[in-house]
Amino acid sequence: MIQYTGMKDVEKPVSGGNTVGVSKSLSHRRKALLVSMELGAMFLLVFDRFAYIYRGNISSTGYWMVRISNLF
Secondary structure: OOOOOOOOOOOOOOOOHHHHHHHOOOOOHHHHHHHHHHHHOOOOOOHHHHHHOOOOOOOHHHHHHHHHHHOO
């Protein structure tokens, strides 16, 4: 029978977004570039989600939301 001992000897994974702010090995310029890339990706995903949510909506708001969201 196999016993589960947990993650005592293994380091817990850390997401990249949390380490950018506390990393000392990256220069300020490189940190700023990484943060701007993360923000750009976030905005693209948000606009893509809005286009998906309002897809098929025949109201004026739905029309404009899909057009503006697909622009980005």
